Amino acid sequence: MFPAKLKRHFETHPDFMNKTTDYFKRKSDELHSIQKTFVSHVKTHNENALKASYLVSYELALAGKPHTLAETLIKPLLAIEVNCMVDEKTANLISSVPLSNNTVRNRIQDLSHDVKDTLISRISQTKFSLQLDESTDVAGLAVLMTFVRYELSGSFHEDILFCKPLPSSTSGSVIFFMLDAFFIENSIPWDNCIDVCTDGAKAMMGNIAGVVARIKEVSKKCTSSHCVLHRHSLATKKVPVVLKQVLDNAVKIINYIKTRPLQSRLLKILCEDMGAVHKSLLLHTEVRWLSRDKALSRLLELRTEVSLILNDQNSLLEDYLNDQEWLIKLCYLADIFSKINEFSTSIQGKQKTIFDANDKILALKKKVAFYIESDAQESIQKNCEWIINPFSVTSKPAALNAAEYEVFIDMVSESHNQTSFKNKPISEFWAQLGEDFSVLRSKAKLLLLPFGTTYLCEMAFSRYTATKTKYRARLNAEDDMRLQLTSVTPDIDKLSRKKQAHCSH
Incomplete structure (x- = not known):
């Protein structure tokens, strides 16, 4: 302070005059x-x-x-x-x-990009397989859903690669160009892709312009597989004419009740009065493959109540429920579709390989004589016995050369490997095999990575439909779907440090 100001300050604040x-x-x-x-x-x-x-x-x-x-x-x-x-x-x-x-949308985008960057850094350095499918959403957009399976730290991981709307048509060229653009943008080498699993649509499996054919042009060693679920669904549609008539008539009975609200309410009241376990019928639709078993089984369980309703309406459909031969055929259809649904459900889920699906097919083949498509898979199983059950192999597998078979003998001769094989899933056993057997590990990984079904895509589309409803038809759901379907946890602390913090006003 200037001396004069300091003096005036102490004169106005005398308590501080003598302070040091x-x-x-x-x-x-x-x-x-x-x-x-x-x-x-x-x-x-x-x-x-x-x-x-x-x-x-x-x-x-x-x-x-x-x-x-x-x-x-x-x-x-x-x-x-x-x-x-x-x-x-x-x-x-x-x-x-x-x-x-807007803030929430931006936060979700940040989280999604962080997960995406982590995933791309992983698959850019290792072999992986793809699973893809296309469907139309509530806004009329054709959405391409793509999943990837890869090895990391001694185990196999499955994750969503992207979920993007197709710009125009759903042709094989448009789908491939979207895939290729994503790979180029993120510096993912096509040579790392060893297998593609999809359904049997022409755009996917066409010999010339299909997505799989185009992928094989840029990735020479890439193989492909047709979703077992789709092949299985196609096979089960070949129902004999006599049984097809029973199925159609059963659907007519169900629709007669379900499409009339008054009859549905009367059936519910009747079921409650008679102490029935269920109180309504279930609709059947070709799109939902589980509905055949469930709809027919429910009709059988409520056949007495349904017969009373039809009799009250003087419907000719009641005659079917009073026909013993027709009911026997209906029971057969319900049972056989139940077995088929058990199979379809058993091969779905994460970390399912083509060997899991093949084992289920061979089991179903013994139960259902008309399911012949699995013969093509049987040869694969025999050639890969050294992967599925290596410790029971007694001679050199055709898939291994002399040098590889010598390494294989060393591997099966170590007792701790046998213990490890019994205590771990087959994929983890081969992924965690020691460096001394890396040649076998790499060879086995090429057969364990491919998807057997498009289950992940089908499951993802169900989540997509629940997320993008008619009330959110303008939503670009890619970032939301990535966070819902990924196994990668975003680094929120890292994202927070990059942002300048502002409170809401």
């Missing part, structure tokens, strides 16, 4: 300390609000809920609950978390 210089230095340090603490508190609060914003957005994406719920429902409810249970000051902190519709 150390006193004022100490006060100055205290003031700076308070300022730093306040800034640090504000910064920490903003950073926590940013992280909370990411966490809430992540949970919204996992649940497939609208992005507007965060601002319109979740935050107000949390503020009310905290205000009631804790105090108003803490409730105000909750209200400061940024959760607007």
